Amino acid sequence: APLGVGAPDLREEMMHSAAAAASHEGCSSPRKIHHREHKLSNEYTCQEHKNKQLYSEPSFVLRKAVNLPSGRPRAERLRKQKLQFLSAKNSGWGGRIFKHILAGSLVMVIVEMTLYIFIANLAFGGIYSAFGGCCGPKQSFWDDFNFAFQTFTTVGYGTLSPVGISANVIVFFQGIHNLIVTTIFAGVVFTKFVRPRWKYAFSQNIVIHNQRGAPHLCFRFGNLEGEYNKLLGVSVTVYLCRYETDSKGYRFHHNHILDMVSDQRWEVNGVWTLMHKIDKSSPLFMATVESLNESRTHIHVAISGTDPVTDENVLKMAAYAREDVLFGYNFEDQLMFKDGVVYVDFDNLSKLKPAEVWYPTPQTIEEYRRLTQPKSGSSSPKPDETVRMDRPASGLGMLIDESAVPNRNQAEPVSSPKKEGVVSGYGSLENSTSP
Numbered sequence: 001a002p003l004g005v006g007a008p009d010l011r012e013e014m015m016h017s018a019a020a021a022a023s024h025e026g027c028s029s030p031r032k033i034h035h036r037e038h039k040l041s042n043e044y045t046c047q048e049h050k051n052k053q054l055y056s057e058p059s060f061v062l063r064k065a066v067n068l069p070s071g072r073p074r075a076e077r078l079r080k081q082k083l084q085f086l087s088a089k090n091s092g093w094g095g096r097i098f099k100h101i102l103a104g105s106l107v108m109v110i111v112e113m114t115l116y117i118f119i120a121n122l123a124f125g126g127i128y129s130a131f132g133g134c135c136g137p138k139q140s141f142w143d144d145f146n147f148a149f150q151t152f153t154t155v156g157y158g159t160l161s162p163v164g165i166s167a168n169v170i171v172f173f174q175g176i177h178n179l180i181v182t183t184i185f186a187g188v189v190f191t192k193f194v195r196p197r198w199k200y201a202f203s204q205n206i207v208i209h210n211q212r213g214a215p216h217l218c219f220r221f222g223n224l225e226g227e228y229n230k231l232l233g234v235s236v237t238v239y240l241c242r243y244e245t246d247s248k249g250y251r252f253h254h255n256h257i258l259d260m261v262s263d264q265r266w267e268v269n270g271v272w273t274l275m276h277k278i279d280k281s282s283p284l285f286m287a288t289v290e291s292l293n294e295s296r297t298h299i300h301v302a303i304s305g306t307d308p309v310t311d312e313n314v315l316k317m318a319a320y321a322r323e324d325v326l327f328g329y330n331f332e333d334q335l336m337f338k339d340g341v342v343y344v345d346f347d348n349l350s351k352l353k354p355a356e357v358w359y360p361t362p363q364t365i366e367e368y369r370r371l372t373q374p375k376s377g378s379s380s381p382k383p384d385e386t387v388r389m390d391r392p393a394s395g396l397g398m399l400i401d402e403s404a405v406p407n408r409n410q411a412e413p414v415s416s417p418k419k420e421g422v423v424s425g426y427g428s429l430e431n432s433t434s435p
Helices: 008-024 030-054 092-103 106-130 141-153 165-194 289-294 362-371
Strands: 060-063 200-202 206-211 214-223 231-245 251-257 264-268 271-277 298-306 313-320 325-327 329-331 335-338 341-344 352-354 357-360 386-388 422-424 428-430
Touching: 092 165, 106 141, 106 165, 141 165, 206 329, 206 357, 214 298, 214 329, 214 357, 231 271, 357 362
Parallel strands: 206 325, 251 386
Antiparallel strands: 060 357, 200 214, 206 214, 214 271, 231 251, 231 264, 231 298, 298 313, 329 352, 335 341, 422 428
C-alpha cells in the first residue's frame, strides 16, 4: 500500500529506518524525514485525485467480475489461423529440417541422428554388396554393414579392410559423408547443450482492476528457476493487436505498443506483476468486453533477459486472446513472509478474485465515439502500423478537453457508414466473408 494510504505499520517502520539512517549520516532533524514522507504521500494523493476526476460516476460505474473466465487452458483458447504463402521463394525443405533440428529437444535430436546413422550404414552396406563386397567375394551382407559402421565410427578393429578398386572408391565417398555428418551432429548437440535450461510461467489470464483509483491491465510472469538461476536485465514489450476502421470504412489491422508502468527490471528471481495504466493515452481507454470481441483484440507479450550462467539471451513470449482479458478481477496473493523467509506460491500464479474496476456506461461509450470520430477528409492510417499511444486523446464532456480535435491516426476505432465487406464501430463485421 502507498504511504499514507492504509499502511500505518509500514509507514512507522520506514520512518524508524529512515531516522536511523539519517542519524547515522549526521542528519539529526526528524523534520526532514517527515517532509520526505509527506511529499511522497502527497504524490500518491494527487495521483488518486486526478484519477477520480477522470473515472467517476455517472460516466463510469464500479463493477466486479464483469466477464467470467474460461475453463480451458490459455493455449487451447488461442485461435490459430493457418497461413499459406503463394509465389514465395522460401528455404524449402532444407530450411524446415534445419528449424526442426534446432527447435526440437536434445533427446529427440539424438534419437533421430542415431536412426539416420543406422540407415546410412545400411545403405553403404548395400552399395558394397552390389559392387562385389567390401572385403572380398566371400563376405556376407552383415560383413559389409559391419565394415561400413566401423568406417563411420573410425573404430577399425583390423579384421575387415577394403579389397579392390570399387571398395576403395566407395570408402572414399563414405569418408567424406562421415566427416560432414559427424561435424553437423557435434555442432547441433553442443548448441542445444549450452542453450539455457530455463523454465518460466505466465498467468493464464490478463486482469483489469483499479489501482489507486484508475483501471490497470495486469498479468504475471514467473521464473520457476529463480531460487538458484536468476534472470538479469529483464525488459518487456506488450503488443495490443486489433482491427480498426477509418472514416472511409476501410478495415485494417493495427498494432499498439502498450506503455507499461515498469517495463524493465534488474532481475527476476520470483514473480513479476506487469501493469499498464488505462488512461486517456491508452488504446484500451473506454474498452469493454463487447469492444474487445468486435475488434478481435489479442495481446502478445515478449520478455527478454540474460541467463547469468551461460551469458546467453533468453526470450520468452506469450499470447492472449480476447476472452483471456477479464474485467473486474485481481490475482490472489502469491508472496508469504514468515520467519525472515519469502515464500513464493506458484499455485496462486493464475488464481483470481473479484475486484472493483471502473467500467464505462453505454451512454459514455456513445459520447466517446461521437467526440473521437475522425473527419472524412483526413489521411488514412497505414495498415499493420505499430505505434506507441503516447498522444492526448479527446474524451468525455468536462473530463477531457473537447477543443483538441484528434486526427485519424490518434483516434480509437469509431463508427463509420456500413459498407459491404468492411467493419463498422469497434470492429464488427458487416456482411463480410473474410476471416
